[in-house]
Amino acid sequence: MTYKLILLRHGESEWNQKNLFTGWVDVDVNEKGAAEAVRAGELLKEQGLLPEKLHTSLLRRAIHTAYTALDVADRHWIPVERSWRLNERHYGALQGLNKSETLEKYGEKQFMEWRRSYDVPPPPLDKDAEFSQWNDPRYADIPEDERPQTECLADVVVRMLPYWESNIKPDLAAGKTVLVTAHGNSLRALVKHLDEISDADIAGLNIPTGIPLFYELDENFKPVTKGGRYLDPEAAKASIEAVKNQGKKK
Numbered sequence: 091m092t093y094k095l096i097l098l099r100h101g102e103s104e105w106n107q108k109n110l111f112t113g114w115v116d117v118d119v120n121e122k123g124a125a126e127a128v129r130a131g132e133l134l135k136e137q138g139l140l141p142e143k144l145h146t147s148l149l150r151r152a153i154h155t156a157y158t159a160l161d162v163a164d165r166h167w168i169p170v171e172r173s174w175r176l177n178e179r180h181y182g183a184l185q186g187l188n189k190s191e192t193l194e195k196y197g198e199k200q201f202m203e204w205r206r207s208y209d210v211p212p213p214p215l216d217k218d219a220e221f222s223q224w225n226d227p228r229y230a231d232i233p234e235d236e237r238p239q240t241e242c243l244a245d246v247v248v249r250m251l252p253y254w255e256s257n258i259k260p261d262l263a264a265g266k267t268v269l270v271t272a273h274g275n276s277l278r279a280l281v282k283h284l285d286e287i288s289d290a291d292i293a294g295l296n297i298p299t300g301i302p303l304f305y306e307l308d309e310n311f312k313p314v315t316k317g318g319r320y321l322d323p324e325a326a327k328a329s330i331e332a333v334k335n336q337g338k339k340k
């Protein structure tokens with residue numbers, strides 16, 4: 091018996107396009123992102139990977155990507171669960187800043203430490219700052235001592251894993267094909283766990299926008315093939331490079 095898990099990062103967002111740190115800021119997908127979501131749905135359909143349960147974050151770029159992809163695959167009707175635990179990493183005081191300007195201002199080392207180190211969070215974002223979500227009603231249920239003002243990837247692993255264990259795994263165990271539609275860094279956290287990637291090596295892993303990543307999992311929820319399989323490997327390769335080089339783009 092194996093389990094079927096599909097991971098999907100939202101399609102390109104308005105702020106991916108503008109090259110801004112996004113985190114918990116609730117921007118939508120842009121035109122390219124919407125087209126990526128359509129393509130994702132076509133890939134699911136073509137390859138016969140039809141989700142039976144959807145898990146998403148609380149952010150519209152993930153919610154809209156999932157809706158579009160599932161609509162195209164005729165699976166818009168499946169049950170859905172959403173959780174802040176699948177949200178993008180909270181990017182702290184970097185939220186809303188331009189990635190190229192941040193790279194120029196602080197230098198490559200500091201930039202990469204904030205962006206890809208496992209355990210160094212960016213400076214915290216003030217609760218009343220323009221791009222703060224502190225008072226957003228959708229997060230009112232998160233106790234204040236757990237509600238982030240910044241996060242490193244290690245923090246994302248800590249808040250995401252309980253959801254994986256208690257909400258996603260049971261659906262897989264029930265034999266359902268599960269789609270998780272989330273974000274670059276929340277999916278990096280999940281892939282790190284699944285593929286047992288070290289704290290150092292996870293820095294080199296980037297997730298492309300809008301391309302389904304399929305994992306077949308064994309009875310211990312371990313990948314049959316490490317790294318899974320992108321449903322469009324060529325497109326994934328190109329997009330991974332683009333994500334990697336984001337700071338360098340103007």
Ligand SMILES: O=C(O)[C@@H](CO)OP(=O)(O)O
Pocket residue numbers: 106110111112113114178179181205274275333336
């Ligand atoms: O800005 C962000 O929230 C993330 C994902 O878009 O960016 P990065 O890849 O730099 O972690």
